[in-house]
Amino acid sequence: MITGLVLYSVSIVGLVISFLKDKEKTYQSLKKAWMMFQKLLPEVLFIMLLVGITLSILTPELISKLIGEQSGLFGVIVAMIIGSVALIPSFVVFPLGETLLNNGAGLPQVAMLVSTLMSVGIISMPVERKMFGAKFTYIRNLGALIMSILFTLIIWVVL
Numbered sequence: 001m002i003t004g005l006v007l008y009s010v011s012i013v014g015l016v017i018s019f020l021k022d023k024e025k026t027y028q029s030l031k032k033a034w035m036m037f038q039k040l041l042p043e044v045l046f047i048m049l050l051v052g053i054t055l056s057i058l059t060p061e062l063i064s065k066l067i068g069e070q071s072g073l074f075g076v077i078v079a080m081i082i083g084s085v086a087l088i089p090s091f092v093v094f095p096l097g098e099t100l101l102n103n104g105a106g107l108p109q110v111a112m113l114v115s116t117l118m119s120v121g122i123i124s125m126p127v128e129r130k131m132f133g134a135k136f137t138y139i140r141n142l143g144a145l146i147m148s149i150l151f152t153l154i155i156w157v158v159l
Helices: 002-021 023-057 058-065 069-085 090-102 107-119 125-132 133-158
Strands: none
Touching: 023 069, 023 125, 058 069, 069 107, 069 133, 090 107, 107 133, 125 133
């Protein structure tokens, strides 16, 4: 909560300074920001809807059944698919990982799930494509998936 307050405070101070320095540029910047917000709003609302559905369907108990300690490679693949597709806020991911481990999920499976949840974003691709371009989006997601696989292999071998 403090971080949010600090960020909002810095933003407001920056806006006031900008307004005092050049009212016209500040007004035009706010107008551009509003137009971008309006363009992205439908996709952001769609993502929020999918997050709600994901959180209600993919309960920790269901996921730990799919990625339990005995699930092996199958569980890692399931975790990779769920993590790549699901869109869960980052502040939920680590407590979810702990809950899964406490409910019997395997460490490699949870490592894959957490790393793909944090780095791969299939559901958010339309927004990312719009903001950064298709080539960047696909390369970033492929790279993130490869890094998640390598990370999981290291966890699996070492632990």
